[in-house]
Amino acid sequence: MTSTPAKKTAGEMIVGYFRDFGVLKETRTEYWGIQIVNFLDCTAYFAILTIASLFLSHDLGMSDQHAGYTIAAFTAATTILLTLSGMMTDWLGIRVSLRLSMIASLVLRAAIVGVGLVPSLPHRGWLAAILLLLMAPFMAGIQTVFQASCQRFTTKRSRSAGFNLWYLFMNIGAAAGGYAIDFVRLVLKIPNVHIFTLSVITALLCLIVAEFMIRGEEQLRGTDEAVEPEPPKTARRSPWSILCEVVREPAFLRLMVLIALILGVRAVYAYLYLLMPKYWERTIGPDAAIGVLNMINPIGIVIGLILFIPFANRVSVFGMLVYGAMVSSLSLFPMALPWQIYSADLPYAHYLMAIICMVVLTIGEVLWSPKLYEYTAAIAPKGQEGTYLGFSMIPWFLAKTAVGALSGHMLAHWSPATVKVNGADVPLQQAMINHQIDYWHSPAAMWFWLGVFALAGCIAAALLRRWLTEGARWTQDATPAA
Secondary structure, eight states, X not given: OOOXXXXXXXXXXXXXXXXHGGXXXXXXXXXXXXXXXXXXXXXXXXXXHHHHHHIIXXXXXXXXXXXXXXXXXXXXXXXXXXXXXXXXXXXXXXXXXHHHXXXXXXXXXXXXXXXXXXXXXXXXXXXXXXXXXXXXXXXXHHXXXXXXXXXXXXXXXXXXXXHHHHHHHHHHHHHHHHHHXXXXXXXXXXXXXXXXXXXXXXXXXXXXXXXXXXXXXXXXXXXXXXXXXXXXXXXXXXXXXXXXXXXXXXXXXXXXXXXXXXXXXXXXXXXXXXXXXXXXXXXXXXXXXXXXXHHXXXXXXXXXXXXXXXXXXXXXXXXXXXXXXXXXXXXXGGGTSOGGGTOSSHHHHXXXXXXXXXXXXXXXXXXXXXHHHHHHHHHSOTTOHHHHHHHTHHHHHHHHHHHHHHHHHHHHHHSOSEEEETTEEEEHHHHHHTTOSOGGGSHHHHHHHHHHXXXXXXXXXXXXXXXXXXXXXXXXXXXXXX
């Protein structure tokens, strides 16, 4: 009779988590070169994404609506092209794909800097929009390079730690991107376009790192790791036949229903770059530390994931998914309250709102976001887990596109740069201080309705729990409570 191994304490699991990174000493220089590129590129990407709406409107004169359309097209194209960029990476190889993506990004970012620095250039807004759209395939390409590299430059024993470190570097880069925004805007006090100048520098550094650190791209194997035999060849099925089989499965309907119900929560992460930068600038003021506020989320995720890992398999997968999503949806309601509740000083009140919002949002994300993929794999029929995970991105793509297209209209309605008061254009901040705008036409109302939309979907998902989890294959340690 075999004895059951004693479960590790939370402290032992956290220590073990960091000890596991020790296996990365068997990786080659290429892995670490990719992580440096990962950090630098994520710093540039998240800085560009956060500042894009302000740059298009303030620097280039685009309306809120047209800026929203532009960012929606850019992010939608990047998401669509992720489905194709993996094949291109396999075809060209990691080194060529990385260099091609970085050279193209450098040239296109430099072109945007040129557009931003030449006021006499006609149609500057639309030129920048075209350049952003042209960047999309290369932004998608670099993401698949990162994932392929984590697979290629680690052994079977170090692979899990390799992907964990990649995710940590990505979030540290996102935090650095937030710092870079405030450094450019508030410390150097130079135009927003120079955030793109910074991204040109990071692309150049990425190319230098790639040249000196990424020399090979063959699969790394441990000393005791055997070469896996090629899988037997089977008849290739058409995508149409796979699609027809998948959509007939009851599990597919359950997955689509759940994802549709929590779309309001997933959309919150699009609000971070589509709504909040302009909202903060118009309520707090032109010197709003939007970069620091956006840093709260990635830094919190890094800390939260480390702390949450020891408990991740001790809780219900579906329960953590739905109730964690509820926490994220509740993050919008602190900004839906009248600002006078927080302070008589409007900028200070909105700083408090923003901090509470970002902290609550991050706590929720740590709880629910990893569980969505676990739930998807659990309800997928055996052998179709990858297909289900791929299809689970479709509703998110549609929601992100819709939010992007509507974001400018929401800002124009609830959080415009100026409002009409007795026939005169008055800055939003001044109108709020003078109580010249009622609640249902104020920015707080925007967050109220978006919060209601997000929370209602989570409540509906909780009520449908039994049906949504029917037939799921849960792991032993994460079996949902009855």
